[in-house]
Amino acid sequence: MSQSVGAGSMPMTLEEVVEYVHGRLVGVSPGHESDQRSVRMRVVTDSRQAKPDGLFVAIKGEHVDGHDYVPGLGAKGCRAALVDHLVPGADLPQILVDDTVDALGLLARASIDRRRAASEPFTVIGITGSVGKTTTKDLLSSLLALLGPVVAPVGSFNNEIGLPLTALEVGPDTRYLVAEMGANHLGEIARLTTMVPPDMALVLKVGVAHLGEFGSVDRIAQAKSEIVQGLVPGGTAVLNADDSRVAAMADLASGPVLRFGMAAEDAGPDRSLDGSARYLDSDSLDRPAFELRLPGQQPVRLRLGIPGRHNVMNALAAATVAHALGLDAERIADELGRQRQISPHRMALSSVRLPDASFTLIDDSFNANPDSVRAGLDALAAWKGSDGPVYRIAVLGVMLELGGQGERLHQEIGAYCRRLGIDALVAVGCRDQQMDGLVHALVRGAGGLSGRSEEQPGAMRVLFAQDADQADHMVRRLCAKHPDRQNLVLLKGSHMSGLSGLADRWQG
Template sequence: MIALTLTEIAAAVRGTIRLAGDDTPETIVSGEVDTDSRAIAPGGIFVAKPGETTDGHLFVGRAIEAGAVLAIVEHPVDESVTQIVVDDVVVALADLARDVVARVRAHGRLRVVGITGSNGKTTTKNMLARILQDEGETIAPRGSYNNEVGAPLTMLRVTDATAFLVSEFGASGPGEIARLAGLVTPDIGVVLMVGMAHAGGFGGIEATTVAKSELVRAVGAGGLAVLNADDGRVASMAAIAEERGVRVRWFGQGASADVRGSDIEVTASGTRLTVTADGESLPLHLRVLGAHHVGNALASIATATALGVSLANAVARLETVELAERWRMQPLGSDRVRIINDAYNASPDSMAAALRTLAQIVGPGERTVAVLGAMSELGEYAGEEHDRIGELAVRLRIQRIVIVGTGARRMFLAAVGEGSWDGEAVFFATADEAYDYLLGELRDGDRVLVKSSNSAGLRFLGDRLGESFS
């Protein structure tokens, strides 16, 4: 975090200072901010956030041992560290992030990019950060820091030397993107796609569209909206941009896109395509697996070139990206048995895209195996969407369909009902049972997709399989 006095921090978070040791109201603090006492470094600020199972106030002492010099708390704790007492530490965290970003913007060259979408946020964020980091200091979320805690923590990492802040905005309900984006008023808002992810929390696809459009509404006047021309719901957000005096830059595969992908060829080593931006065309070998990442790459190129990066540099830097993120289309195993671990998140759209990728990358004499678990946060749509994925796996002629966990049982039943009655589809209640089966079932030439929502835990099954067949 930038250097601030205790008085300045207290004013930003609307809190009361309780001094300890030799501190005075003018003592300067500049360490990193975190809600995890295990991540605190010397000079850091610990935010004692209450949680569902524990309370950060219980870990202030541990944070002090790690080097914390300030704790932001909701009630005083009996520890020898200066504390700022606030009504709500999560609100205080947001207020501090807003203040810090505003200060850096006031006397620096900081440009802020916000990214949202039902799928692809983290991948696009990583791609864009890779392109921009050679242009100047770039701050982007670690992992999927995109909620009411993670997004402000990322914002608080900016310094006076930061050129680009790339923020990822996730949401499970209306108003969340508006609150997060409102902390920084992005110069550029990127909307990737609207799908069924978190539809249970939003109340359906149309409500999801409204929620994702909150980012376009948050872009400052004279700013830029980078929109997916291939997604009709995203494309409709251009009207909002026009109302707000925000320019639009399109990406997609259609001829009208400002940044367009064509001649797309999906292989086991990645995806090859031609990228055309503002009349210039270059080949791109995208090493991240899956045709569904083409849109993410185009969005990152559209944003980077709007920020002044040449197409040639954007393409060259993207070609160095081998992995979107751990557990996201992550190749494991070996050439003999290739495991694709994509079990960090799953929605109906990303599940379908991953299955299509599996079907596309198999070669002669190779076999497709899909290990699938439940998709979370679908609410009333969960049953029909699990049915749809089970049916799709059969229609794509996936040769072995392994369904894991009671939450995904309808996927198995749908696969059987669609025509997988000769043993192609099997069901296991636990990941351990599935692992034992797969150890005996997998053979040379198998290409194995492991896909589920984070809560299903299949990412660890993917890791075990990757190690076993490495």
Template sequence: MIALSLAEIAEILDGELHLVGADTADTLVDGSVDTDSREMTAGSVFVAKPGETTDGHRFVGAAVDAGAVLAIVEHPVDVEVTQIVVADAVAALADLAREVVARVRAAGHLKVVGITGSNGKTTTKNFLARILEDEGETVAPVRSYNNEVGAPLTMLRLTESTRYLVSEFGAAGPGSIAHLAGLVTPDVSVVLMVGLAHAGGFGGIEATARAKSELVTAARADGAAVLNSDDPRVWAMREIAERRGMSVVGFGQSPDAAVRAEDVEVTATGTSCTIVVAGERAPLRLKVLGAHHVTNALAAIAAAGVLGVPAASAIARLETVEIAERWRMQPLGSDRVRIINDAYNASPDSMAAALRTLAQISGPQERTVAVLGAMSELGETAGEEHDRVGLLAVRLNIARIVVVGPEARRLYLAAVGEGSWDSEAVHLPDQDAAFDYLKTELREGDRVLVKSSNSVGLRHLGDRLGEFFS
């Protein structure tokens, strides 16, 4: 965090400052900010956030022992550390992030990119950060820090010399993206796609589209909207951007795309295509598996172009990326049995993309195995969407469909109903049962996809399989 005095922080948060020891109102704080006491280092700020299962106020002492010099709390805690008492710790976190971003922006060189979409946010964020880090100091979220806590924590990592902030915005419900993007007012707004991920919390796909469009509305009027021209709901957001006086850059494989991909080819070692920008063509060879990641690469190239990075430079940097992120199309195992651990999250769109990738990268002598768990937060569409995934797996000729957990049973029944029988599809109660089954069922030459929503936790099963077959 940039250096601020205790008095300044208290004023920003409209909080009550309780000084301890040698601290004065003028004492400067410039350490990291976090809600996890285990992440504290010397000079850190601990935000005591109440939670559903525990209360951050219980860990103020542990945070101080680990190096925290300031605690932001909702009530005084009997710990020897300076504290600022606020009405709402999460709201205070947002207020502090807003002020830090504003001060760094006032220095005149900070550019902010906001990224949203039903799928692909984290991969696109990582791609863009890789491109921009060679241009100047770049701050981007770790993992998927894209909610009301994670997004401000990322913003608070800015320093006086930060040139680019890449923010990832998830949508907890209507208005959440508007709130988070309002903390930074992005110079560039990137919208990837509108899908059924989390549709149950929004009331349908049209409501999801409206939520994603909040990023365009929250951007600077003199900024740019980078939009997926292949997704009609995203491409329609150009009307919002144009009404606000923003420039619009389309990406995709449609003729409307200013940054376009042609001749996409997926293999077991990566994904290749031809990138077309302003009539110029250049090859891109991603080490990341899956045709769907071409869309994420296009978005990153387009956003970087708005910021002045030539396409050739962006392409060269993308080709150095080894994996999108841990648990996202992550290759594990060995030549004997290859595991693709893509179980950080799942939606109908990402399930379909991952299954198609599995089919595309497997040779005629290689058996395909899909280990699938439930997709969460789909609301009333959950049953139908699990049916669709089961049908697709069969139609793609996936040789073995291993369904894990009671919540995914309908996926299994759909696969059986479509014609997957004679042990081609099995349903197992939990991860341990699945591991015991797979460690004897898998054989040399198998190509295995592990995919589920984060809450199901199959990413850990993927790690176990990767280690067993390494």
């Protein structure tokens, strides 16, 4: 769930947990006081992860109710279960609360407050933005690990459940907590900052992800700005100066403001930016290189270990924060160049060897919105290869939560594929009529489905796959038709498309 160095949770007694969540302890044996040991309890919401000295939080989800798994946890050594109704047959104490998700947030806040009260320094860095949160979190975590023990989520644990679970991994020795904060509605990030108030708030970009939920880009910007308003008093805002909506959030900051962005190629030191990049280029594997400039440091040239020109801004954001916390430019450049692995299904490069096809895979299948799909397609188009011409295949699924603009935005992505000169587009449905309508809009934007006749030289091949399984067969056939070229495949789509499962299958 979280990547951590020196983690292990803050020690608490069971009675303290009850107090923090405003609960009622039930199930202590008559004549026996509740366990007063102060231990580092591992808080989990998945009963399969329950271990001795664990605290299980029972959450009722859309398909599964955690309360059903409370009986038997005592035999595993769990100390208690946090519940919103008493569970018959439970073999451990139960802490009864009105809402277990709310209680989880209260417990996280108490744990963070306890860590702040300790004598050793501790810093929380909150990250938000429409795209790039997880990659930036991964890069920043690797940088800060050079300075001290770090706790950060693996993947995108960035909501009202994932964030407190990550925060509860903070232990007495933790120096930095890197926390993602995402939102589908106004007020969600504000709620997250009440659980884990950041000392530094990093805002990457305001895009059109979740446009259907928010209704407008301005409302998305308003939601992202809640992280700046949720800073601890005097906390530092770190803002993308190249995004006007993000830059405007400086007016909401009560403390220092740091700005990062791209500098003009012919510019001298840019005193208005606290982190800047210029002289951008990419190698044959689309790994970008640039000159990094940080205050008080000599400019340093670096090449990222991960592909994608869009990752320059993510790396620059991480570098700006890391430098503000004490890391020098040379160490930042060296560490960013070493990073090859980030969270799964995010611009992950691999070579796929199947019995009937071989290709290089760019797996960016974790999720999709118009901004991130364009970034992935840019990476696909920019790839130069190292052994002759490249045949580029974009395997794209549906983009969700775009509201009434969904069809237009899908059409624009299809047209963008054609403008970039992608060789083949495989548009992947999900056997959902409404969602498949958006995928067909993608096909229309690309110029419509290709006929059964042989493909025309220079023309983009456009195919529709009913699901990921059919997409698998189409990709294999396309690759087999071009044995004289380097086949390059991009996977990009929402969870519903099933493309992350296809990536796992190919790499298994």
